[in-house]
Amino acid sequence: MHIPPPFHSNHFFCSLFFQLEDGTAVYSFMPAIARWKLRKRIEKLENTVTNVENSPYLTQTSSGAWNDIVNMNRRSITSSSTRKVFGRDRERDMIRSMLREDDSLPSSSSRKCYSVICIYGIPGSGKTTLAQYVCEYEKEDKDRYFDTVMLIYVSKTYRLEDIFRDMLEEITQSRHSEISDCRGLEAKLVENLRGKRFLLVLDDLWVNDENHEKLLSPLNVGKSGSRILVTAQSKEAALGSNRLIPISDLEEEQYFSMFMHYALDSTIFDDREYIPIGRKIAKKLNRSPIAAVTVAGQLWRNPDIRFWQTTANLDVLNKTKGALWWSYNQLVVDVRRCFQYCSIFPRRYELERDNLVRMWIAQEFVKDNDGNNEDVEDVGQSL
Template identity: 50%
Template sequence: MIRRMLRDAPTYDEPCSSITKCYSVIGIHGIPGSGKTTLGQYVSVHEKKQDYFNLFMWIHVSKNFSVGTLFAEMLETASNGKGKQFSNLDMLQEELEKYLRGKRFFLVLDDVWYDKNVSRQELDLLLSPLEAGEMGSRVLVTTRTADAARALGAQNLVAISDMDKEHFLSMFMHYALEGARITDEALIRKYWSIGEKIAGKLGRSPLAARTVAGQLKLRLDFDFWIRTMNSDLLNNETMAALWWSYQQLEEHVKRCFTYCSIFPRRYELQRDELVHLWMAEGFVKTDSEEEDMEDVGRDSFHVLLSTSFIQPKAGRECFTIHDLLHELAGRAAGSDCYRIEEYMVSNIPRDVRHIFVASYDRTVFRKEILNFKSLRTLIMPPSRYHWMHDEDFRCLFENLKKLRVVQVRLGQTTVISKGIGEQKHLRYIRIVEGTYDIILPRRFTKLYHLQKFAVTGALHYFIPKEIANLVNLRYMALKAFNCPDIGRLTLLRTLPVFTVRKAQGYEIHQLEHLDNLRGTLTIEGLENVRSKEEARRAKLPTSLRSGTEIELQFDAGES
């Protein structure tokens, strides 16, 4: 039906006139968690396979949206990252119209809210640049109410109807008994009898069904199922069911989940990167030296994934969090987590611990952030438009002494301040694209708790030779990493290249105790191995973790 609506008007390869609009609006509305976004994604993927629209834009509209932010996101997509970004709204609109002109676009405005806080004028302004497109363009709106879709001009409305009782129960029990090996028919009937009563308290919300069922499948004892059936928290409200599901998580898994509220809605999460952040924050604990911290972190991730708190993103090797669950995480985190987003300014809690800076403002940084003495996390995502000044980066380490995680985008040549050596708690540093040269001071080697140091995009590194003092280092993600006595870094997980030299500290036997390495290791300069005895001392490949690939090179080219 929706696909038919996308073609139900005549199209002409010309801009729209002042009388007729070049686009029409289709609205999908339904209760939270009913699958509106999933349906929108399906339609978008299908249309990309057709030869009809020549520009696709997907924009998430938050409850407290800013027209400027949405214009900037549309421009980023429409220009393929080439458009100029302006702080002035009128200039931003003109730039966006330039890239929409001559295009038959398909725009999805996902999760639109319309209440007393949103004026009709704001919605009209949001749509105004679209009039520069070609006839036949379409806007697909997903929203909780039909009124919100109508406010954006939708004449075609598609309601996501409640599932009928039988189909909802069948889906719920599918998730609740997923992977269970139960052959006794009497037991299965008992599970279904209790499950039917639980499902009846979920308001036929698919999201509530998946999260509650996810908890039930982890605990297949009848006492837990009966307590769930009698829980007053399950009262046909989707958010109440999500809150009940959250309460069933173990404390360390709760901390991992609430931490995710630092990221914007629909942010694409990478499993291993998220686990590294949890480790750096101290959320991941091991019970013994034999237990691998990464494995414990991945176990927490798997619990969140199997209970639908984190969901795989279709067609991508990444994960996202449903809007309602993101809202729940924010409530649970309280003032611990905060996001500074484009065109959105509000009071930052003084006791904030974790900050995500989507829009870097030097005044806000100097007047506010540098005064948050309890701050543990500062994350700036990769961006073409925002980077931290070297002077601010220096002040960051001089003023905030409890930092554990720092991710920033810096200028082209960066000399890391000596003050970084005073960061006794620092465990994670990532410098994202934009920096060409990185110069590390000798005091960098005082970061004894550092677990990960990553730089993307830099061409040259100046690393002190004492880097092997960082005995807790697990990841050194650099284009090239060669330092003496690397054998002391026994926790190291990644080492792309090791070059054997005829110099102390670069011998082949440095690899002897690096038995935690994963991935691919290229060993160069093997012509510099002095004797068979020296080669045997390295104990390759038995010293390396199973699955590690080794490439051997002689004369820096012959394998």
């Protein structure tokens, strides 16, 4: 039997050849443009899967459920609520005042143009939120004090090249992909920082890293009065600074307001039943911001008052790890697999939604469990 080539000579239609299990040949015709789009989509999916399979992070072991859940929670919570910061205004204003303090000393050739301030505390206590809050106000200040503000996520394992690219992107809005080596990126960074008063936020910095000196080396070309704001789990990561700020607990009412902001669906107009139950749940969480947002997210997804009542009686919520583990177990099995898959990427890795959904689909994690014949890509986008 003669099998025609995949593409018909006609510019508007192409033939598709299928062979059934019994050997029957079946031909189908579709517009050439649709076939072209399908082929490009498949190629893009194959390239994405290949990149993941070749990733060195696939061979790394996970740091455990606790760190995975903490890291994943740094993304915006999926809810109808808008981002809002609770109870950090006083600390924000204090840090902004410290950033402007005159710490000048007699001039010296070895004198650094910057000083360091460190916010430290346990994971999930609100350090990153506070640092972002400070940055937002500095960027929006009409009497702008700093010429440039850079918010950089560091984490325990980082590549110097990536950090330099992130810094350049914050300054110039470009990744400078044409520069292939770390030395070239450092030179470009020096060029763009020279003579400027900068605020550099190094979020999630860790101790005992030999790259810290290399990381800071291009910064001393800045203008006197520049600042580095560090967030870290330990004050030992303060880069030698004695200006240390322990992250404080939120006031009880501020904490409850934050919890209910993320827990209560905006479509519920009569919240009188929910408030006392929500207060009982919030008290169990020991004022942990990450526990509040994570548990509240599950309550938002299930507004049934009986679910809230059952949750309020759970002893597992009394510890932060228990609260996070409970929230994780509320996810359906398929969603948990998608969640686990994300742990192969390094901390703070920026994932594009469409690419991530295609990778989930390639691993057969996304399914139409409701039998609605919904496109799996649409299902993945809703997770």
